[in-house]
Amino acid sequence: MRVKKQKAKMIDIFLDCETTGLNPMVDEVIEAFFYIDKSNSFHLKCRPLDWSYEAEDVHKISYQTAMNYPEKKDAFRELLKWLPKDFRFLTWVNKNTMLGHINFDLAIIVNELNLLGCKNYYLENEYKMKPAISILELAKNAANNRLFTPILGKDAYKLGITNRIESKTSNRQSFSQGSVYYALFGELPSNSHDAKDDVLNMVKIYNKLLSFKNENQLLI
Numbered sequence: 001m002r003v004k005k006q007k008a009k010m011i012d013i014f015l016d017c018e019t020t021g022l023n024p025m026v027d028e029v030i031e032a033f034f035y036i037d038k039s040n041s042f043h044l045k046c047r048p049l050d051w052s053y054e055a056e057d058v059h060k061i062s063y064q065t066a067m068n069y070p071e072k073k074d075a076f077r078e079l080l081k082w083l084p085k086d087f088r089f090l091t092w093v094n095k096n097t098m099l100g101h102i103n104f105d106l107a108i109i110v111n112e113l114n115l116l117g118c119k120n121y122y123l124e125n126e127y128k129m130k131p132a133i134s135i136l137e138l139a140k141n142a143a144n145n146r147l148f149t150p151i152l153g154k155d156a157y158k159l160g161i162t163n164r165i166e167s168k169t170s171n172r173q174s175f176s177q178g179s180v181y182y183a184l185f186g187e188l189p190s191n192s193h194d195a196k197d198d199v200l201n202m203v204k205i206y207n208k209l210l211s212f213k214n215e216n217q218l219l220i
Contacts, residue, residue, distance in 0.1 A: 010130060011036060011087040014206070016198040017105045018059045020052035022095070024108035030055065030066055032109065033195035034082070035203065042082045043196060046075035059193050073116055083123075088130040092177050092202055094137070103132045135202055138209050139180045143173065147212040150174060150183050159188065177202065184208050 014035040021027030028048040035041040047069045056062060069075070091105040113122055123129040143150050153170030156162045161178040181189040181201055185208075189201045 011084050012133075013084075013087050013089050014199045014202055015089045015091050015105050015109075016195045016202065017108055018055070018061065018193065018195050019108055020048050020050065020055045022104070024102070024104055024111050027052075027108065028072075029108055029112055030059065030061055030069075031195045032105075033199045034079070035199045036084075042079060044075055044079050045069040046072045048072075072112065076112060076116055083127055086128040086130075089132040090135055090202070090206065091132055092134070092136055092198075094134045103134065106132050135206050135209070136175055136177075136180075139175060139205065142209050142212055143175075145212075147209075148183055151179050156182075161188070177205070180205055 015032065017032040018030045019027050020030060028050065029044065029046060030048055031046075032044040033041065034044065047067060049072070051063055051066065053063070056066075070078075089103075089106055091103055093104070094101055095104040110123065114120070119125075139150075142148060150173035151159075153162070153167035153172050153174045156174040156176065156179045157164070157167040157170075159182065161182060162174070162176060167174065177198065178189050181187075181204070184205060189197070191197045
């Protein structure tokens with residue numbers, strides 16, 4: 001009897017990066033957290049070549065701490081050992097930058113690998129990486145389908161989710177990760193600007209959005 005070979009399931013990897021800035025072609029990864037499930041994750045920590053005290057203020061990672069992280073080539077070598085084949089990244093947001101509309105977290109990881117000597121499309125060719133998913137876009141689609149009600153920018157400001165002054169009086173819906181978390185669960189997320197905590201919060205959001213899909217049979 002011939003046994004039908006089952007197709008291997010693509011692996012979802014949730015990803016968040018803490019970086020020295022917002023330009024993926026210039027700035028560097030300080031920490032990144034990669035999460036498949038509770039028993040399988042990878043916390044990348046690497047020593048940047050150029051330090052940013054602005055990043056220190058945002059991420060609460062001190063210069064002394066970062067300078068004790070492994071050298072970049074060693075840190076990324078361990079990441080490449082950990083990465084599975086046939087996967088896709090799930091990140092929060094595609095950012096509009098001077099480079100256009102890009103997936104920031106993926107772009108900065110790819111750029112770091114290129115600078116370390118990996119060829120173009122290395123992850124696609126060597127690891128069968130598929131296009132990344134933006135959970136922000138899933139949240140926007142769910143809100144458009146009236147599956148949850150986002151909070152307003154001014155409410156996000158009052159709650160301390162954002163300190164952006166333009167949000168102080170904004171009546172626009174806020175789709176920052178913290179705002180979506182609050183809208184879905186009625187509580188503030190754990191420590192933001194921490195790669196591990198941000199990923200675990202992202203996983204909760206993603207699973208909640210999937211439950212809406214399953215309950216309502218609406219594509220999100």
